[in-house]
Amino acid sequence: MNQSIHGEGTAPEPEDRVTELIEQQTAISELLRAIANSPHDMQPIFDAILDSATRLCRADICSLRLSEESGLRRVAIRGDPLLVSQALSFPALAENGSHLSQIATSRLPTHIPDFAVVDGDLRDDFWKAVVNAGFRTSLFVPLLKDDEIVGIVTLGRKQVQPFTDRQICLFRDFAAQAAIALESTRRERQYREAQMALAHANRVATMGQFTASIVHEIKQPIATAxxxxxxxxxxxxxxxxxxxxxREALTCILDDNDRTNDIVDRIESLIKKAPPRKETVDLNAAILDVIALIHGELVNAGVTVATQLAGGLPYIQGDRVQLQQVMLNLIVNAIQSMNAVEDGKRELHISTVSMGPEGVGVAVRDTGQGLRPESLPRLFEPFYTTKPDGMGMGLSICLSIVEAHGGRLWATSCEPRGALFQFTILAD
Structure with missing residues (x-):
């Protein structure tokens, strides 16, 4: 395969160059827009790269393969429907040592003006499949970040129509920027997925601490029914x-059944593993659900709960389960802090307030042991804990959730004892 770049040698006209630069910047803008609009799905990002590549280089078909341990795996393909259907018959994985893998390893664009006249030693099964699929001209551009192979983009044409020098240079520049954006997004996604998995494990572990009280909460309406x-x-x-x-007894049975279903639904929503989603959240209702869910544990711990939830609180856009996890962790921490208090009342006060354009505020105050001054600067650090059996992840997870919702979380000591945790969330 010829790795030299064939095409026009004449210098582009200034107006043509300006047009090309505008097209390139438009392609980058569309890619960044796809990244911003699809925080939990990579496929629209892949498609945006291929749509831009097809348009920039006037190609009939374009495919993207990403690098993994065993080779290059196809993750997206766009273009002429007939060519796409033919190309989908190619193996999804181009294993290490294959032609595509060798092209990617070269780290250079590889241009094939006409598959029909390639050297005889390259006419292998891959060549036959490409020709049978209707490809005549192709351009392979490896995606690199810090000289590491991220993947490879393949452009194809049905006619013998070599890509020009200008098209190749234009797309190589775009591909370099796309590779950086793609790899950064992929690594950020992996980090976010790891955070989600950790947050889910934290929710399950927290709910596991309350197994006995949850069982009691469920058995009570069943026994009454x-x-x-x-x-x-x-x-x-x-x-x-x-x-x-x-009739009155049957009505009571229905009420008890509904109460049991409500408890089970709350448990299911908190412990299920699902990607975060944006939805309209009534924060007051979400807080009351958490309090109802661990009502038995609060009673067992001798904790009295008082709520002061602002009327007309604006709705917020966010993930209801994640926000409930923040409340669950803060309430659990308050219970554990007050368990160590032998004298005095155990009181938990939860309030919400509208903060105008800044969103909504939530405060959780307890009458527990309070916070040591030296612990305040490190309170939200991962793995920092003041509990003998604590892992130090609960408050760190809370902080990441609140900040992901555009808010902030902080803590202060109270007099004569206790702690106050407050966080804000942007309103809808």
Whole structure:
């Protein structure tokens, strides 16, 4: 395969060059827009790269393969539907040692003006598949970041129409910027996924601490429903049957069933592993759900809860489960802090307030042991803990969630004892 760049040798006209630069900047802008609009899905980013590549180089088809341990895996393909259907028959993975892998290893653009006249020693199964699929001209451009191979973009044409020097240079510049954006996005996504997995593990571990009280919360309405069912049967055995009492007992059974379902739904929403999503959240309702979920644990710990939730609180855009995790962690920390208090009341005060254009504010205050001055600067650091059996991840996870929602989280000591945790979230 010829790695020299064939095409026009004449210098571009100034106006043509300006047009090309505008097209290149437009392509970069569209790629950045795709990155911003798809925080949890890489596919739109892949498609944006290929759409721009196809347009910049006037290609009929374009494919993207990303580098992995075993070779180059195809992740996206765009262009002429007939060519795309043919190209999809190619193996998804170009294994190490294959032609594509060798091209990528060269780290240089590889231009094939006409597949029909390549050297005989290159006419292998890959060449046959390409020719049979209807490709005549191709351009392969490796994607590099810090000289590491990120992937490779393949451009193809149905006609024998070599890519020009200007098209190749234009796309090589675009590919260099796309590779940086792609790899940075991929690494950020991996970091975010690791954070999500850690946050999920934290939620499951926290809920596991309350297994006994949760079981009690569920068994209580079930037992009440059974008692009402027994009572309904007795009322039916009367002569004549007491229909009014039966109806009241059945109504109570339905209420108990709904209460059980509510508890199970809250547990399921908190412990399920799902990607974060933006939705309209009633923060007051989300807080009340968390309090209801761990009501049994609060009672067992002898904690009295008082709420002061602002009326007309503006809705916020965010992930309800993640925000509930912040509340869950702060309430659990408050319970554990107050468990060590033998004298005095154990009181938990939760409040919300509208902060106008700044969003909403939440405060969680307890009457526990309080915070040592030396611990305040490190309170939200990963793996820093003041608990003998703590992992030091709960508050760190809370901080990352709050900051991801455009807010901030901080803590202060209270007098004569206790701690106050506050966070803000941007309003919708």
């Amino acid at each position: 059974r008692n009402n069912a027994v009572a309904a049967l007795r009322f039916l055995d009367r002569s004549p049957p007491d229909v009014a009492e039966v």
